[in-house]
Amino acid sequence: GAVVSQHPSWVICKSGTSVKIECRSLDFQATTMFWYRQFPKQSLMLMATSNEGSKATYEQGVEKDKFLINHASLTLSTLTVTSAHPEDSSFYICSASLAGGPTLVHNEQFFGPGTRLTVL
Amino acid sequence: AQSVTQPDIHITVSEGASLELRCNYSYGATPYLFWYVQSPGQGLQLLLKYFSGDTLVQGIKGFEAEFKRSQSSFNLRKPSVHWSDAAEYFCAVGLPAYNQGGKLIFGQGTELSVKP
Numbered sequence: 001g002a003v004v005s006q007h008p009s010w011v012i013c014k015s016g017t018s019v020k021i022e023c024r025s026l027d028f029q030a031t032t033m034f035w036y037r038q039f040p041k042q043s044l045m046l047m048a049t050s051n052e053g054s055k056a057t058y059e060q061g062v063e064k065d066k067f068l069i070n071h072a073s074l075t076l077s078t079l080t081v082t083s084a085h086p087e088d089s090s091f092y093i094c095s096a097s098l099a100g101g102p103t104l105v106h107n108e109q110f111f112g113p114g115t116r117l118t119v120l
Numbered sequence: 121a122q123s124v125t126q127p128d129i130h131i132t133v134s135e136g137a138s139l140e141l142r143c144n145y146s147y148g149a150t151p152y153l154f155w156y157v158q159s160p161g162q163g164l165q166l167l168l169k170y171f172s173g174d175t176l177v178q179g180i181k182g183f184e185a186e187f188k189r190s191q192s193s194f195n196l197r198k199p200s201v202h203w204s205d206a207a208e209y210f211c212a213v214g215l216p217a218y219n220q221g222g223k224l225i226f227g228q229g230t231e232l233s234v235k236p
Binding site for chain 1: 154156161162165214228231
């Protein structure tokens with residue numbers, strides 16, 4: 001159980017175009033989904049936290065108009081990289097937390113397999 | 121501020137040898153601690169977690185970790201390393217959901233190479 005998928009697994013696009021990445025929780029409902037960015041040989045950097053039915057909370061330094069996040073249902077969140085440029089090329093990973101878990105503690109995150117974005 | 125430090129960027133061990141990956145954290149309350157493994161181009165797989173109780177935690181693939189509050193450490197160990205263990209390992213602290221959004225704070229990662 002607790003499987004998270006991402007689509008596509010890799011994408012190549014031209015500079016100036018927009019790219020949408022989907023994150024789905026396949027066998028559970030996720031109140032909260034997280035989007036991370038990872039550069040080669042580096043750790044994961046949290047970009048934003050997405051709660052179902054509300055606006056995403058972005059980390060400091062992350063452009064909310066550049067990285068649009070939508071969490072319309074308990075099983076789907078999307079990240080759209082708008083007007084992508086080569087510096088947006090990266091590995092994007094999402095994770096999801098189970099709905100209904102205790103809020104006073106940390107709820108375990110389940111990670112997707114990642115999406116490799118290359119902007120030419 | 122909360123932080124996680126993995127002092128070793130890269131470790132090389134011989135196949136069959138024992139392994140210990142270090143992790144130190146800075147957190148004011150009882151921490152929720154995790155170890156993840158990542159193969160190249162892949163997502164993260166949870167090896168083990170500590171929430172409370174027994175401070176020696178058993179995980180998958182023969183890994184274990186010991187929580188030592190006095191040392192603010194959560195080191196990962198394996199008695200005999202296999203070539204397939206070569207990967208990137210991340211230690212993380214989980215924050216409470218109610219006031220810190222349930223975020224994970226990751227260490228910088230330790231790359232493990234295994235010599236035949």
